[in-house]
Amino acid sequence: MKHRVTLKDIARHTGVHVSTVSRALDPAKSTTISDGMRKQITDAASALGYRPNRLAAGLRTNRSMTVGVMIPDITNALFPPIVRGIESVLEPLGYASILVNTDSEPEREARLVEVLRDRGVDGIIHAAALRQDPTIARAAEAGMPVVTLNRRIEGAEIPFVINDEDAGIRLAVAHLHGLGHRRIAHVAGPQNLSTGQLRAEAFRRAIRALDLPADPRLISEAQRFDEDEGARAAEHLLDTAPPFTAMVCANDRLALGALSVLRARGVPCPAEVSVTGFNNMPFLDRIEPALTTISIRQAEAGAIAARRLIALIGGEAPGGMLETVLPVELVVRGSTGPCPTLESPRDL
Amino acid sequence: MKHRVTLKDIARHTGVHVSTVSRALDPAKSTTISDGMRKQITDAASALGYRPNRLAAGLRTNRSMTVGVMIPDITNALFPPIVRGIESVLEPLGYASILVNTDSEPEREARLVEVLRDRGVDGIIHAAALRQDPTIARAAEAGMPVVTLNRRIEGAEIPFVINDEDAGIRLAVAHLHGLGHRRIAHVAGPQNLSTGQLRAEAFRRAIRALDLPADPRLISEAQRFDEDEGARAAEHLLDTAPPFTAMVCANDRLALGALSVLRARGVPCPAEVSVTGFNNMPFLDRIEPALTTISIRQAEAGAIAARRLIALIGGEAPGGMLETVLPVELVVRGSTGPCPTLESPRDL
DNA sequence: TCTGATTTCGCAATCGTTTGCAGAAACCTG
DNA sequence: CAGGTTTCTGCAAACGATTGCGAAATCAGA
Structure with a gap:
């Protein structure tokens, strides 16, 4: 050497x-x-x-030119584009990013925040999942520049970039409404995750706005954002809810689980029940039926968050523009179709 | 603050x-x-x-307790599990990993290696794609501990962990052979990528070993590992190759492209042509037809590579055990079926 | 030629840790 | 009790860069 x-x-x-x-x-x-x-x-x-030698420079200047990127799980298809979006703005500026997976466990997250601080990161981009984790807020209050993705942190002055969850759900509901559907169910995500909760709220609002039946039994809550829970929640709806002709799922994986259940029970989709997802994961256009869903701008969200963080690190006050809401789009595919005629309602 | x-x-x-x-x-x-x-x-x-303060300690000890993880593109579904596998062993040991995407561009890769060195990483895990990129070999020769995934670097004493590409292709070919297929085509990957080349070689070997026709026209090479190129290569086969009843694709995305072409041309799969992939990407079981493919152990590969790197950093000579070959498995799904009877060969 | 302003550069401290060396204290051993 | 270990702790020099301060050199103007 x-x-x-x-x-x-x-x-x-x-x-x-x-x-x-x-x-x-x-x-x-x-x-x-x-x-x-x-x-x-x-x-x-x-x-x-x-x-x-950046270590030496960092020691002296207290600027390591590295940022921490915290995500729940890189294995979740939602996050790789975000990570690349972040890197696409950070790397040209000379920043390196150290990536950690929190698995949405608060204690793990707390530990990882400390790890990042030990390494002297100049800031943290936090792709949040949990609705409450005080760790990151404390870090921000202690002077660490922080930007969150997907979640607003109450109280603290932390810039955040989120998707327009409300508009997304509204688009899905309106789309189904336009197809004639009136009795629309919701497979909700975990309510301790921000997206799960926001989308469930948005669903209720959208239903109310269209004067559709707001039967609480039409909402079934999944414990996790995965296929199994989606299937379980969908079965619960089929077994206990009053008849419905469409299911708005809080995310694509839940929708995949719901589709499995429909197929297993011999309920044709979209002939009898239409299904929508959220996120527009890859390969959703290849499955049968192709899933109608809401596409979000992951890479752009990452890039914007990175730029906000750079501004913060540069000393800009967070107060200026705290919130960035990214537009979403409805992607219509095969899993949604016209409401079946009332004469032949789905058997319950 | x-x-x-x-x-x-x-x-x-x-x-x-x-x-x-x-x-x-x-x-x-x-x-x-x-x-x-x-x-x-x-x-x-x-x-x-x-x-x-790890920076200060690192400056003094010349040990930053960080490693660089270089991958072509985290957006490629192949790599997130690898990254998690790496993190699962590194993080408990107190190491942080800084992640960079090379996009398989040699000059970008060279720059990123320098970036990592500037940051004083203790070692590099390199999920290689290109068959030749001298940068990483030079880094290794300069004393940087390096482990590669998916590729052996000739000459240098760099430990590497790879999948048993040969066995994977052999399994696919044998599976088709067992179903009665005799004229089997290959949609090869880019030959400047190690996996593309290894799998093409393995295909030729497997064909020879079974005494099947080894017509070069039955092999079509894709320029990239994506759906479009898979489609292009498959079309080329359909247009110019002698009749065949099965296609072994060098990776799942190529297979997806091939399936699209078959569908577009009205060639039923697997009734007339069977198709296999490689990698067992997520959601392949949900598409129509579900893709028969070779599953590989990504997370395990990452974990092993990380352990090897730790050993290297600890001063162990790389000479001991350079090579780790991970077993692969055949996953049979709907895209492969019995060879159509010779009486009704596919129209050309 | 001298003064004062300006440029250009060196000195040395500093960031927070680690570690070789040495000195002091305590503890044995004969 | 002298001499020799062993145990404990302090001193100070690193690691490689940055930066306030001051000194030397240059230059302009009178």
Whole structure:
């Protein structure tokens, strides 16, 4: 392992002091260095193959040029695009991101926040899942620049970027309404997750706004955002709810579970029951029936969050523009169709 | 932003020297500290909420306790499980991982290796894609601990963990052969990617081993591992190759493209042409027809690579066990079926 | 030529930890 | 009790960079 070339080496080679070298190599400070000297030094630097040691610089400046990216689980197809969106703005600026998976466990999350602080990250982007986790709010109050994705943190002045969950659900409901559906059920997500709760609220609002029946039995809550829970919740609806002709699912995986149940029970989709999802995961257009869903702008959300964080790190007050709401789009595919005629209602 | 508590603070509070504090807090060195003193110090440390500054420690010890994880693209469904596998062993050991996406561009990759070195990573896990990229080999030769996933680097002594590509293709071909297929085509991946090349070679071997026709026209090469190229290559086969009854695709996305083409041309799958993929991506069981494919152990590969890297960082010679080959499994689903009778060959 | 302003550069401290070395104290051993 | 260990702790120098401050050099103007 060869000796890494440092400022000192360049200083020795050019016969100047290490501080002069440091200044000559810093574009911001190089005004205080004569042109000749600077050229001499930069030449020597590139000749020797100098690469600054960011740890050392970070120690001195208290700026590590790294940010922490906290997500529930990179394995969840929702997050990779977000991560890339973040990286696409951070990397060109010289920032590196250290990625951690919280699994939505508060204690794990708390530990990871500490880990990130130990490493001196300049800020944290937190793709939140839980509705309440005080850890991140505390970090923000302690002066750590923080931006959250998917969730607003009450009280603290933390910028956040979210999708327009309300509009998404409203689009789905309106779409079904337009197809003639009147009795619409909701497979809700976990209510301790922000998206689950927001979408359930949005569903109730949308139903009310259209003067549709708001029977609480038409809402079944999944404990997790996965296929099994989607199936369970859908079965619960089929078994206990009054007849309905459409299911608005709080996310695509729940919808996949619901579709499985319909198929298993021989209920044709969309002939008898239409289904919608949320998120527009990959490959949803390949399944049978292709899932009608709401597409969201993950990469853009990541990029915006990253830019907000950079601004915060740069000293901008968070107060200015706390909220960024990204538009969503309805993607109509095969899983939704016209409401079956009332003469042949689905057997219960 | 409050002052962060340092060793110096603890020293002041307990009235001892900072070096004593450092030793008392280091489990390895604490033998040289009396029990009473150590207790006093650890108590003060936790009372003050001390958290070591890893940057400072890293600067001194030349050990940053971070590793670089280089992957082509986290958006590719193949990699998230690998990343989690890596994290699952690294995080408990106190390592953080900084993640970078290379997009399989050599110059970008070279730059990112430098970025990682600047940050003083203790090692690099490189989920390779390109068959040749000298950058990572140079880094390894310069003394950086490196482990690669999916690729062997010739010459350099770099441990690598790969899937048993050969067995995977052999399984697919044998499965088709068992179903009666004799004329089997191959949608090959890009030959500048290691997996593409290895699988194409494996295909030829498997064909030869079964004494099946090894017509070069039965192999069509995709330029990228995506659906569009899979479709293009499949069309090329249908248009120019002699009749065949099965297609072994070098990866699932190519297979998806191939399935689209078959459907578009009205060629029923698997009635007239069977199709297999590779990787067992999520949701492949939900599409129509469900794709028969080869499942690989991504998370395990990541975990093993991480363990190997830790060993390297710990000073172990890479020579010992360079190669780890992970077993693969055939997953039979709906896209493969018995060979159509010869009396009704597919029209060309 | 001298003064004062300006540029250009070196000195040294500093960030928070780690660690070789040495000194002091305590403990044995003969 | 002298001499030799062993145990404990402090001192200070690193690690590689940044930066306030001051000194030297240059320059302009009188």
